[in-house]
Amino acid sequence: MSDLTHFNQDGRAKMVDITEKKETSRKAVAHSSVEMSETVYENIVQQKNKKGDVLAVAQVAGIMGAKQTSSLVPMCHPIPISGVDLSFDWIPLEENKYELAITAEVKTVGSTGVEMEALTAASTAALTVYDMCKAVDKAMVIGPTYLKEKSGGKSGDYKRKQ
Secondary structure, three states: OOOOOOEOOOOOEOOOOOOOOOOEEEEEEEEEEEEEEHHHHHHHHOOOOOOOOHHHHHHHHHHHHHHOHHHHOOOOOOOOEEEEEEEEEEEEOOOOEEEEEEEEEEEEEEOOOOHHHHHHHHHHHHHHHHHHHOOOOOOOEEOOOEEEEEEOOOOOOEEOOO
8 A cells, every 4th residue: 555645554544744845846737628509609709698708707717716725625735826717728529510629827936836736727617507507408418527637746847649
């Protein structure tokens, strides 16, 4: 069990001790997406959604999600986040379907990475889009959600192969 860092000698959960880890500049970029009908797409881009500007609210929700990650993920350290940004891209799919691609970038200078914060930001933004549009289409699909890249820290850089 020694390879599993979130378990103690008794096999019980523990928070990893990062006391001795070097502070470095760290960045993580995560992706999520929401597949939706053309009607939902048009409501969003034409800003006709009755709940308001969907992408503006999703942007703020993603930022808030990143900041709350350690409250949601039990073994995640609370860390000082120095920056969070989200971007949205539309991808036309088959007939009458669209995908909203969500990219979340999170930065810090610290002793542990921000992968979980980036994943939480992207996920929270996707959930917010669903919440704001579910009255029009409950068949929206969220995901996949994944880490695209990370830099900094002892384990070095990572870039997902597409």
